[in-house]
Structure formats: structure tokens, C-alpha cells
Amino acid sequence: MGPLVAVVLTLLIYSFLYKENKLYRFAEYSFVGVSAGYWLMVAIDNLRSVALGPILRGNYSYVIPLVLGVAVFARLSKGYSWLARWPVAIVVGTGTALALRGFVDAMFIGQIRATIAAPMDYNNILIAVMTVCTLFFFMFTIEHKGPVGILAKAGRYSLMFYFGVLFGNHIMTRMALLTSRFIEIQNFILKALGLS
């Protein structure tokens, strides 16, 4: 039953390519509804397994995040909306601290080190030059004139190269996703005809 539903809904969605129609709308709304339902179930299941489960097993420290979670709903009340700031502050603070743990080394120093210390081959020299030129493009404290202007312009072309690569990969990905749907339809037809 599952593959049949998947194939029918795929065809209904692709019917939009001809023109917008009610069958397409039906598939679209079904997708939104099923997604919302699924996410609700995931949230409830998380609440049960991550918070309520440990509390019921006697780990009462989980009451704190549970109370903070409930405090998010205080936003709905005019008088107590300030309570919602606490969980948001904790989530943002923890998230930032955690991200910063590896950020400086992995995303900043590591990248600079890799650019500088890379072996001197044509590819790496080109990457280093393009990196410097791109940085010049984003340097707005100096007017883009003379040598700086040339470097900034080279930076602009470097960015365009990158966008070109990105566009090419974008097309490849979209085509792969489309083809995989076709493969699923083909598999369904072959199975229905008893050929696979």
C-alpha cells in the first residue's frame, strides 16, 4: 500500500507542471498535514522519552528542563510572558557556548592554517589567491580603487566561480531527486507487473 500511495502522490504533485489543479492541492495539503502530525508525534515522543521517562525512573533533575519547557507557554499570558525569556535565554546561551567550543579552532584557525600550510601546488595557490581576493571584496573600509580595486574585482570573479559551481551542483541534486522518484515509480510498475 505504501509504495502505491507514494507513487500516486508523486504523480499528483508533478501534475502541477502542466497547470495548478485540485489534485495537486490535495497532495500538497496532505503533505503539510502529515508533516505537522508527524512532528507533533515526534515532539510528544521526545517529551515522553527524554523528560517524563527519566523523571518516572526517579531522576528528578529532569524536572528543571520540563518546567523551563512549560515556561515557554507563559508567552501566551500578558502578565507572565516574561517567564518565557528564561528558557529562551538558556537555549540560546547553551547553544552559543557549545558551538563556540569547536568554532574557533575548527572553523577559523583550522581553515586559515589549512590555506597557509597547504602544499604548494597549482590548485592550492589558486585557492589561497582567490581567498585573499574574496576577502578584499568584502573589505569596505578601503575604497575599491587601484590595486585594491583589482584584487576586489578578482574577488568578485572568485565568488562568481563559486556560485557557478553551486548552481551546477544544485542542478545535479535536483535531477538526482527527480530521477530517484522515477526509479521508485519504475520499481512499482515492474513489481505490479510481476517483472521484478
Place this chain on the structure above:
Amino acid sequence: MAKEDMWGKLGRIDPRILYVLLVIILIIPLIAPIGLPIPITSETRKIYDAVEKLPPGSVVVCAMDTSGAAWGENGPQAKAILRHLFQKPLKIVVVSFEADGPMLGQRALLEVPKGEKKYGVDYVNLGFVAGGETGRAAFGRDVQKLISKDFLGNPLEKLPIMEKVRNAEDFALFFTFTSLISAVEMYVRQLYAPYKTKVVAGIIGLGVPAVVPYYNAGQLFSILSGSLGAGEYELLSKMPGEGVRLSDALSLSTLLVVVLIVVGNAAFFGDKLRGKEEKR
């Protein structure tokens, strides 16, 4: 009304004609595979060699950080890798840090041949871990403290495989199959930076240019690039599957897009040229 010339007509082709063309181009290689060559990249070979050289009993984690929308590319990748892993004497842990992942991970596990491997002993699906970056960091720190039950609801203490899976130091190789560049970055921050875990990014083609700098910097062990990467891996492991089937259609459809880009640009510049001539 002035009669429209060739350039004008080219620039205003009904998109539905292009869709039909695309469908035809995609269907032909699916019905009659052409067998266009698939060159193996050094990145894919590096992954294959690493899996081949893993000592028996090593723990390999496959994080299904993907969604239904990206499964078209991540699916063939995950299945190609899992098929190979299941042929080796390894312990396989499937987990997901994105909500859609557990179902897709389970689907991949169901679809690949598992040989003599037993659930709970040789492989496990730990299901969904909430929290994004926080969840990933906690997973690297202490798996058993973070997760109490697997995807099927079995308590982890009843699964023998979990005796070998405690923290990131136990992971011989960590795969992520994802469409999210941010997910790869999180692993670089939370697994590579503190534990030097070998992270392999099985990412959709669209995300590859954004994660290449991490690979060049040595922060990623390797990259499996889109469905083409899956096709390459299938050929290396001598188990052709969806990735190989996709590659013919992908090559032809990309060729069509290139032709259409050339036609579109020719129409644009031809139109511009005609405008200049008319002004004269």
C-alpha cells in the same frame, strides 16, 4: 503586430515542452541503461579503503541526518555504505539527529542484505536524538547517558552491541548522510575538534562545495558526493545498485540542462542584438 523572430521564439518555449523532453531523457536510461563510465574520485576510494582496513569489531556510526526530500541522494549513499559495512565484521550503529531520519534509517536497514548479522548484537538503530548540536555533542560525550531505548523500544542495557558503544572515542568511523551543511559543521565542531573522530560527510551534491574546505583542512575524513558518490561506491564494492542506475539518467539530464542553458543564453543575446539593430 511584428512577427516574432527565431530568438524570440527560442526565449519563449513553453516550459511544458521542456518538462516532456526532460521526462523522455530520464526514462530512456532507466529502461535501457547506457552504461556511461563512472570515474572513481579519490574521496570515495579513501572511504572504501578505510572501511576495508577497519579492524574486526570496530564501531561504525551511520547518522541518518536526512529527510524524505533528500532521500533521493542520501538513500543510495546510505545503502551503498551499509551494504559494504554488513559484509565486514563490524558493529554498525544507526542514529539520527533529524526527525525524519530514524524511519529512513530503518528503511535502509530493511533494504540491505545483512548476512549473518543479528540486531542488537552486530547492528542497532538508536532512533532520533533531539537537540541539534547539543544532542550531537552529548552523543559524542556519553551515548548511554543520552539514549535509554533504541528505535524499536528495546532498553539499551539489553543490547550487547552497546557494550562497545560508549562515546566518540569508540567510533572508528562516523558517517553522516545529510542535506544539511550545518549538520556537517556540527560534527566538525563536536566530534572532530574534541575527539579527532574520522567524520565522513555523505552529503547531497548541492552541499558539496560548502563542505570541501573542511575536507581540505583535514577536518573531514572524506566526502561522499551526492548520488554519483553512491554510484562510485557501489562500483568499488562491486554491488551496483540505485547509485549506478541514477548516474546514466543524471549525466543525460545534466547534458540537457547544459544545452538549454546555451539555448537560453543564445536567445537572450540574440534578442539583445536584434534590439540594438532596430534602434539603429
